[in-house]
Each structure stands twice: as C-alpha cells, then as structure tokens.
Amino acid sequence: MTAPLRFDIADGIATITYNRPEKLNAMTPGMADLMWDAVRRCNAADEVRVVILTGAGRAFCAGSDISELDRYATAWNFRNRPEYCDALRALLKPSIAAINGYAFGGGLEMALSCDIRIAAGTARFAAPEIKLGWIGGGGMTALLAHSVGPSNAAMMVLTGDPVDAAQAADWGLVSEVTAPEDLLARATEIATAIAARAPIAAETARENLKAAFNMPLERAIAYERDLQAICFATEDAAEGRAAFAEKRQPAFRRR
Structure with missing residues (x-):
C-alpha cells in the first residue's frame, strides 16, 4: 500500500506530503499518528531547518475523513483524540504550507498553523463544518480571525462556503499565489532562503x-x-x- 503520508529530507528541508489523493488527502487517526511522528523527527533533527507541507493530487487536505468519525464512542472521546493540528503546532522549525488544492476544514487549520502560506491558483479554502452540524476544533476561528480579520472569518465559518486563491490572497490568508506547476519550486525557494539563516x-x-x-x-x-x-x-x-x-x-x- 502507498504510505498515506510521505516524509523526505533534503538540503535542510523536510517535506511532509499528505498522500491520500483518492480521498482528497482527508486525515484519518492513523495519519494523525504519522503527523506526530514526522513532527517529532523534524524537532529532533538538527539538519532540518525548515518544513514544507503539501498534498498529493488535487487537494492539500480536505480535513478529517468523515467516515472515520463514528468510530469515537462519545463526544468526549472525540474531544480527546490525538489531533493532527496540535501536532503541527508542536513543530519547532519554521514551516511553509504549499497549498496545491482544496484546504477544507482541518486542512485549512493545518495551513493556518504554518508560518508561511503560499497557494496555487487552483487552491480553495473553506471552513465547511457548519454545513455538517458542528464547527472546527483545531484552531479554526482564532487562527482565521488573526489571518483575515473578524468579518471575513465570520463569513467563512458561518456560511461554510469556499473562497478561491485570489480572494485568500486579498484577505491575507496566503502570501502569494503561483501557477500550480510553480508551487513547489517557489516553496522550496523560500525554504532554501530560511534554511540558510541562523x-x-x-x-x-x-x-x-x-x-x-x-x-x-x-x-x-x-x-x-x-x-x-x-x-x-x-x-x-x-x-x-x-x-x-x-x-x-x-x-x-x-x-
């Protein structure tokens, strides 16, 4: 089977790739565990100076795999699950989200948890949990409000509707928008500059x-x-x- 999360290190840059393209890289509990493992490796490795996060296929990450959520016996079990966004915020090294496609729900929260965000023109951003009867729990509201301001954050979390890459850049959600084919090269260029710093x-x-x-x-x-x-x-x-x-x-x- 293909690993649902890839981890590579080269030239001081660790790259974490969400790798369930057939499921829009939706996160499972097993992937959350792999995220924690990858973060621990990055934190422990002196040669890792910066981390790039990206997705395989047409999504960055579509959030949690909804089909996995009924496995939690109670809402309290769900509340206390190992959280992939918490793993990312435990990262000690500078991070860059190279957002290649859909960044929905927990995927948007992971992007927001990175220090720098750049997006392909094909990227889409949404906090769609309200359409399913709940709200985000990985920092969605606080991180969005800091990034795009309270009114724009309210627009996203109250409607659940997506915004495109151009709107995300206009709101300050991402720093740059690139052509899809240039996204990883640009992320690597930024990462290389950071890796050269103290x-x-x-x-x-x-x-x-x-x-x-x-x-x-x-x-x-x-x-x-x-x-x-x-x-x-x-x-x-x-x-x-x-x-x-x-x-x-x-x-x-x-x-």
Whole structure:
C-alpha cells in the first residue's frame, strides 16, 4: 500500500506530503499518528531547518475523513483524540504550507498553523463544518480571525462556503499565489532562503511571532528584547558578525 503520508529530507528541508489523493488527502487517526511522528523527527533533527507541507493530487487536505468519525464512542472521546493540528503546532522549525488544492476544514487549520502560506491558483479554502452540524476544533476561528480579520472569518465559518486563491490572497490568508506547476519550486525557494539563516534565530523569531499575538504590546516588546539577547549570545551570532566584517557568507552551525 502507498504510505498515506510521505516524509523526505533534503538540503535542510523536510517535506511532509499528505498522500491520500483518492480521498482528497482527508486525515484519518492513523495519519494523525504519522503527523506526530514526522513532527517529532523534524524537532529532533538538527539538519532540518525548515518544513514544507503539501498534498498529493488535487487537494492539500480536505480535513478529517468523515467516515472515520463514528468510530469515537462519545463526544468526549472525540474531544480527546490525538489531533493532527496540535501536532503541527508542536513543530519547532519554521514551516511553509504549499497549498496545491482544496484546504477544507482541518486542512485549512493545518495551513493556518504554518508560518508561511503560499497557494496555487487552483487552491480553495473553506471552513465547511457548519454545513455538517458542528464547527472546527483545531484552531479554526482564532487562527482565521488573526489571518483575515473578524468579518471575513465570520463569513467563512458561518456560511461554510469556499473562497478561491485570489480572494485568500486579498484577505491575507496566503502570501502569494503561483501557477500550480510553480508551487513547489517557489516553496522550496523560500525554504532554501530560511534554511540558510541562523537556525536558532529562525526558531526564536517564530516563537516571537506567536508571542506578538498572545501578549500585550509592552510585554511583547520586552519578551522580544529578551529573545534578542539570547540569540546574540550564540556562536551563530558571533559568526554572523564575523562574516559581515569579512564580507563572506556566514556558516551557521546551530550553536
């Protein structure tokens, strides 16, 4: 059988590919376990400096496989299941969602959980759970409100209707829209640039971005200054200054 999730590492970039194209890459509990395994591998591997997430076929991910949901004996069991969006948010490395097609439900939540989102022109985005009688539970409302604003978030979660890639870019849901055939190359180009940066600084920067949404302004600025001091004390920061003085490319070693 074909693995429902592929994991590859090359040149400091880990690529996680959802690989159930015949089911629009809908997530099963088994795939959630594989997501947790992939995230643990990325976190533990110093050679992984950035992670790309994408889907096989015409979907990024259509969310949870609805046919699997009746396996939970109670709503409480469902509430406490291993969550694939939680796995992605446990990732310590910078992440890029290369959204090649449908990003619906949990697929949209996974895209929103990535640091950078780019989309093919064929991508579609939706929070369709309301059409089935429930709402998203992997961060949908909070993450959408931060990304597209409260009114646009309300439009998506209350209607469940999809928006296309151009609308997503206009709302700030994605940073760029590319031709489908150029999507992975562009994601790799961005990932390569990030992988060349000081990895401790890159990981610290993404933690600082999270803090910006969760702290009052003055606390967030003070926290940023603390994180800056931590980065400044690393060997990589000394190497960056030396490389600048010597007019050469720095060789960062994650120290």
